Amino acid sequence: MTERELIAFFEDIHAHPELGFEERRTTAKVLEVLNAHGVTVLSSGLETGVIAQVGKGETDRVIGLRCDMDALPIQEESNLPYASLHAGKMHACGHDFHTSCMLQTALLLKARESEIHGLVKIVFQPAEEIANGAKRVLATGLLQNVREFYGIHSYPWFPVGTLGIKEGPVMAAPDRFVIRLLGKGAHGAEPHHGIDPIVALGALIQSTQTIVSRTLDPFSPALVSITHVEAGNTWNVIPECAIAEGTVRTLNSEDRAHIEASLRRIANGVAEAHGCTAEFEWHEGSPAVINDPSLCAEARALALEMGFQAERQENTMGGEDFSEYLQYCPGVFIRVGTGGAYASHHPKFTVDPAALQPAAKFFAELAIRRVNA
Numbered sequence: 001m002t003e004r005e006l007i008a009f010f011e012d013i014h015a016h017p018e019l020g021f022e023e024r025r026t027t028a029k030v031l032e033v034l035n036a037h038g039v040t041v042l043s044s045g046l047e048t049g050v051i052a053q054v055g056k057g058e059t060d061r062v063i064g065l066r067c068d069m070d071a072l073p074i075q076e077e078s079n080l081p082y083a084s085l086h087a088g089k090m091h092a093c094g095h096d097f098h099t100s101c102m103l104q105t106a107l108l109l110k111a112r113e114s115e116i117h118g119l120v121k122i123v124f125q126p127a128e129e130i131a132n133g134a135k136r137v138l139a140t141g142l143l144q145n146v147r148e149f150y151g152i153h154s155y156p157w158f159p160v161g162t163l164g165i166k167e168g169p170v171m172a173a174p175d176r177f178v179i180r181l182l183g184k185g186a187h188g189a190e191p192h193h194g195i196d197p198i199v200a201l202g203a204l205i206q207s208t209q210t211i212v213s214r215t216l217d218p219f220s221p222a223l224v225s226i227t228h229v230e231a232g233n234t235w236n237v238i239p240e241c242a243i244a245e246g247t248v249r250t251l252n253s254e255d256r257a258h259i260e261a262s263l264r265r266i267a268n269g270v271a272e273a274h275g276c277t278a279e280f281e282w283h284e285g286s287p288a289v290i291n292d293p294s295l296c297a298e299a300r301a302l303a304l305e306m307g308f309q310a311e312r313q314e315n316t317m318g319g320e321d322f323s324e325y326l327q328y329c330p331g332v333f334i335r336v337g338t339g340g341a342y343a344s345h346h347p348k349f350t351v352d353p354a355a356l357q358p359a360a361k362f363f364a365e366l367a368i369r370r371v372n373a
Ligand SMILES: [Zn+2]
Pocket: 093, 129, 344, 345
């Protein structure tokens, strides 16, 4: 695609956001362009999402590139001329940018196929925001021989022309927990005939905040947030049950296991202290994203050689299921500066399409160098 065609493709995808596992139109549009340019599409059996391949034959030199395609349930307020046409849905995380960029990367690789002594597999992943698209893509079994994976994410806090490449942990494991404290209902005026789970809930909320502050190494970033509490429904009844739900964010598996165990201990201990019983649910999200140091050094050197600024971006405690691919091989999650004024997931989030073509060229060059390395 020319740069103009690329930007038109991006605007079209932006205008037609689709939520996780509903990316049928986006998938069809990607396939249309890949087919028109003779890029091989692997038969993955995925209902939404695409795995394309460029290069030669079966080989042990396989590099993976990954982008995501899904949008968010947000009402867009960007006022862009190509703003979302789907009420209540918006590409507020730049996955339209990622899809367009990696599509162009695939075409650039196809045009240079004779230089590729191995294979590049380009993954257009569904359902990143609901955090199980990567697992579904991996379950196709088509990525088993990939030896390095590279992921893309737009980054509004860097200008166009800057890439964020940082070794080590860059995104957190986003786990979810639910604690139910079970007491005994009673008249609001007769607490001695019941067991009040709301008082226990108050103690529980306070106690959970001691896990990070008092039991973890201060140099090891982690957090526990209780984001949802619920108990009772009127003023003169002590309810049976009180609920606290929230999220834990960690950057390594030791802290993750420690916080889970601590939450269980506190839930049971606080419940017992108040005469209640506790039920504990733990819903494990994707692991932390941990970039390989030597591959980061290579990618940063290439970025500088190609005229980009290369920054070590700040970590975020957000989650990203790109980490699922890194359970099987090393890789790097690379942030592309897209120069906006609003954070991702904000209804006014925008990306500058001028970042598309340079980023596509970077990922094509990176893939060729790494496959031939
Ligand atoms: Zn997002």
